[in-house]
Amino acid sequence: MTIAVIMLTLAGLIFFFATTVGILRFPDFFSRMHAAGKGDTLSSLLMLLPLALYNFHEFDLANMLVALKVLLIAVFIFMASPTATHAILDAGYEAGIKPWTKKPEEESP
Amino acid sequence: MIWQLDFCVLTLIVICAFATIMVKDLLSAAIIFGAYSFLMCLLWTEMGAVDVAFTEASVGAGVSTVLFFAAVYQTTRRVGVRKSGRMLSKAFALVAALLTGLVLVIAEADFPGFGDIFTPASLHVSPYYITQTLHDTNVPNMVTSVLADYRGFDTMFETAVIFTAGLAVIAILRRFKKEDRCDLPEPYVISAGYPDTIIRFVARQLVPFIQLFALYVVAHGHHSPGGGFQGGVILGASFILLAISYDFKVVLGIMSERWNVLLGNIGVLIYAGIGFLCLLLGANFLDYSMLSKILPATDKIMARSHGMLGIEIGVAIAVMAIVISIYLNIVSHGKYDKGL
Amino acid sequence: MHALIADYNYWIYILLMMIGLYAMLAKNNLVKKVIGMSIFQTAIIVFYVSIGAKEHASIPIIAHGSGHGAVEAAIDVAHYANPLPHVLMLTAIVVSVGTLGVALAICLGIHRRYNSLEEDEIQEQLQ
Numbered sequence: 001m002t003i004a005v006i007m008l009t010l011a012g013l014i015f016f017f018a019t020t021v022g023i024l025r026f027p028d029f030f031s032r033m034h035a036a037g038k039g040d041t042l043s044s045l046l047m048l049l050p051l052a053l054y055n056f057h058e059f060d061l062a063n064m065l066v067a068l069k070v071l072l073i074a075v076f077i078f079m080a081s082p083t084a085t086h087a088i089l090d091a092g093y094e095a096g097i098k099p100w101t102k103k104p105e106e107e108s109p
Numbered sequence: 110m111i112w113q114l115d116f117c118v119l120t121l122i123v124i125c126a127f128a129t130i131m132v133k134d135l136l137s138a139a140i141i142f143g144a145y146s147f148l149m150c151l152l153w154t155e156m157g158a159v160d161v162a163f164t165e166a167s168v169g170a171g172v173s174t175v176l177f178f179a180a181v182y183q184t185t186r187r188v189g190v191r192k193s194g195r196m197l198s199k200a201f202a203l204v205a206a207l208l209t210g211l212v213l214v215i216a217e218a219d220f221p222g223f224g225d226i227f228t229p230a231s232l233h234v235s236p237y238y239i240t241q242t243l244h245d246t247n248v249p250n251m252v253t254s255v256l257a258d259y260r261g262f263d264t265m266f267e268t269a270v271i272f273t274a275g276l277a278v279i280a281i282l283r284r285f286k287k288e289d290r291c292d293l294p295e296p297y298v299i300s301a302g303y304p305d306t307i308i309r310f311v312a313r314q315l316v317p318f319i320q321l322f323a324l325y326v327v328a329h330g331h332h333s334p335g336g337g338f339q340g341g342v343i344l345g346a347s348f349i350l351l352a353i354s355y356d357f358k359v360v361l362g363i364m365s366e367r368w369n370v371l372l373g374n375i376g377v378l379i380y381a382g383i384g385f386l387c388l389l390l391g392a393n394f395l396d397y398s399m400l401s402k403i404l405p406a407t408d409k410i411m412a413r414s415h416g417m418l419g420i421e422i423g424v425a426i427a428v429m430a431i432v433i434s435i436y437l438n439i440v441s442h443g444k445y446d447k448g449l
Numbered sequence: 450m451h452a453l454i455a456d457y458n459y460w461i462y463i464l465l466m467m468i469g470l471y472a473m474l475a476k477n478n479l480v481k482k483v484i485g486m487s488i489f490q491t492a493i494i495v496f497y498v499s500i501g502a503k504e505h506a507s508i509p510i511i512a513h514g515s516g517h518g519a520v521e522a523a524i525d526v527a528h529y530a531n532p533l534p535h536v537l538m539l540t541a542i543v544v545s546v547g548t549l550g551v552a553l554a555i556c557l558g559i560h561r562r563y564n565s566l567e568e569d570e571i572q573e574q575l576q
Contacts, residue, residue, distance in 0.1 A: 080311070083308060087305070115454065123464060130471075138480075138484060149491050156502040156530075157502055159510075161538050161542065168542055169542060189477065201474070202474035206467040217460070220459055242511070243511055249510050251511065252535045252536055260536060274550055282554050338539065
């Protein structure tokens with residue numbers, strides 16, 4: 001059980017790091033939102049799941065309630081975070097941001 | 110109290126504070142201020158102040174950011190450059206800040222050690238509160254019992270201050286005289302009232318659960334971090350979510366100006382009313398143990414616990430109404446025709 | 450090492466307060482001044498919470514085992530963080546959001562009247 005908790009937390013950290021690198025390095029608004037929205041949701045879920053699993057060490061009512069509440073937070077994030085990403089992308093599209101296209105070779109210095 | 114976490118979060122907080130005031134775009138400054146608030150919330154959780162962190166997360170990072178957005182929506186996003194006297198004002202402010210900072214750093218040598226058990230703040234009244242709260246009021250959350258029972262007078266006037274702030278915003282923005290309106294062009298709008306299906310559907314599904322969670326926070330404030338203020342702000346935030354995802358007029362139909370002011374009033378009235386009820390029953394103002402005479406089958410200790418729950422409900426109602434009212438007024442500039 | 454961390458905590462609080470003060474004095478835009486005021490207020494809250502923090506202490510909620518009325522073990526004061534600064538700061542945060550609302554409403558009123566949020570342009574128009 002402890003091994004699973006540690007593995008999931010490390011996986012969540014790795015995905016968070018990848019999300020941050022993606023936000024910094026992607027060339028365009030839309031691809032940055034790909035990294036932010038999907039990576040953020042996945043990393044949050046991967047870090048909340050070990051918090052819920054950790055409470056399964058002792059099987060009494062208080063710990064079960066805590067695990068249930070953490071899982072409810074995970075469900076909420078799963079519903080709300082992609083919707084927020086969609087809202088931001090919609091606003092960007094309405095504002096007229098054009099997607100990044102690869103420039104032809106002879107135009108770049 | 111993990112000092113490594115303290116170190117990292119404090120550094121990030123200073124970076125965010127610098128970034129907030131240096132950025133040239135007001136919308137970005139508002140978003141970075143939201144990030145700064147969330148980092149503050151993390152810092153206070155790590156120091157053991159969970160109630161304060163909860164309030165800052167809901168109030169500072171939630172409602173404050175939305176209020177900044179509403180203000181930027183009604184005015185302008187650009188930050189202009191000062192035309193004359195730029196160096197002078199910056200030099201003067203820098204000198205003033207450095208002098209004050211120097212005085213504070215010299216005074217800092219006398220501060221109590223961080224994390225010390227025997228600081229003066231923890232020696233006089235505070236041990237009484239920590240040891241006696243379960244015995245006097247049967248409420249495990251010390252912060253709630255001190256806030257609502259031992260120092261209940263302060264909290265009553267704090268609720269009155271929130272109500273006054275709501276009234277002040279109404280008084281400033283709802284003006285209809287001719288010389289106050291100088292007919293500005295409409296603030297630029299990206300997509301006002303664009304009926305997006307996904308956002309509306311998800312918001313419609315989430316709002317009842319958010320309100321249920323807010324009621325849970327109010328009712329469970331005795332045993333976990335929470336209480337009246339946090340629950341009231343979350344209730345107000347659910348209505349703001351409805352206003353942003355649907356149309357502004359939907360929330361105006363549910364919570365009109367009359368209902369907002371009325372509910373704010375009722376909240377303060379519940380608080381002061383419970384105190385006055387204790388006065389009528391023969392004890393001091395806000396001495397809840399006398400409520401055991403009218404509540405069935407409670408002794409004096411449980412009566413204090415129930416009295417606390419009553420005033421927390423009053424506070425939640427007042428805070429919810431005033432948060433909604435301040436948002437509605439700021440985002441529509443008092444005109445109530447259209448908004449975010 | 451521990452003394453260094455204690456001093457670092459207080460210096461950061463002083464630095465944050467001075468950032469807020471500088472923003473309130475030097476910035477030209479009114480909304481930036483309001484942001485500086487908010488930074489100042491949260492720095493004060495950091496100070497109060499940090500003088501109430503105790504080492505190896507838990508949160509100020511008494512963790513009792515099973516239900517009310519159980520036999521209360523001796524509640525060790527050093528085991529719980531000091532609740533008194535937390536109460537004062539709860540009031541401070543809520544009052545600060547009320548102040549923020551009124552300050553932004555005043556900024557809106559000024560923008561409507563003078564069509565600008567910059568301090569020097571408003572002072573020019575006032576003369």
